[in-house]
Amino acid sequence: MDETIEHQLEAHHLAVDSVRRQKAVIEQMADVMIESLRQGGRIYLVGNGGSAADCQHIAAELISRLRPGRERPALPAVALTTDTSILTAIGNDYEFKLGFRRQVEALVHRGDVLWALSTSGNSENVLLAAEEARARGATVIGFAGRGGGRLAHFADLCLCVDGQTSDRIQEGHQFAYHVICDLVERAFCK
Numbered sequence: 001m002d003e004t005i006e007h008q009l010e011a012h013h014l015a016v017d018s019v020r021r022q023k024a025v026i027e028q029m030a031d032v033m034i035e036s037l038r039q040g041g042r043i044y045l046v047g048n049g050g051s052a053a054d055c056q057h058i059a060a061e062l063i064s065r066l067r068p069g070r071e072r073p074a075l076p077a078v079a080l081t082t083d084t085s086i087l088t089a090i091g092n093d094y095e096f097k098l099g100f101r102r103q104v105e106a107l108v109h110r111g112d113v114l115w116a117l118s119t120s121g122n123s124e125n126v127l128l129a130a131e132e133a134r135a136r137g138a139t140v141i142g143f144a145g146r147g148g149g150r151l152a153h154f155a156d157l158c159l160c161v162d163g164q165t166s167d168r169i170q171e172g173h174q175f176a177y178h179v180i181c182d183l184v185e186r187a188f189c190k
Helices: 002-020 023-038 050-063 084-093 096-107 124-135 166-188
Strands: 043-046 077-079 113-117 139-145 157-161
Touching: 002 157, 002 166, 023 043, 023 113, 023 139, 023 157, 023 166, 043 050, 043 096, 043 124, 050 077, 050 113, 050 166, 084 096, 096 124, 113 124, 124 139, 139 166, 157 166
Parallel strands: 043 077, 043 113, 113 139, 139 157
Antiparallel strands: none
């Protein structure tokens, strides 16, 4: 058991170290979001499974706040992963893979940011949303694993976490998105 725990800790450290090596990308992502928000844009988030939960977590940090004691306006962020009526209607009437793309088509405008999370970087529904967002003039921020998969090509900026499994990649994502939320929050504190 001790060997398994040590192996897991080592894999975690490798994922976080890969995030550390991408500090410039994290800063650029925060800057893009800050500029969008200052210009009246919104942050939209898409992802599947654990990444869908991360989308909700990020939206909560931006709308509420990350750190107690900091006062700032609520920042407009929408997790497109949460409306089961929309997602199931699109899945039923069209195809599951169009669930995020149709929402992007309805909601996203030039100057907004689409934050797309996919540990493989190849989730078709996420890629279709990213493609639609770029066509609408939004900036696409990608969070992926390893080499970024196809998402790296659809994203304007992509953070690629080294990890062999989704759980380790998501741990790197979580660390990075908390840093980004912190940078964004600081920019809007009174």
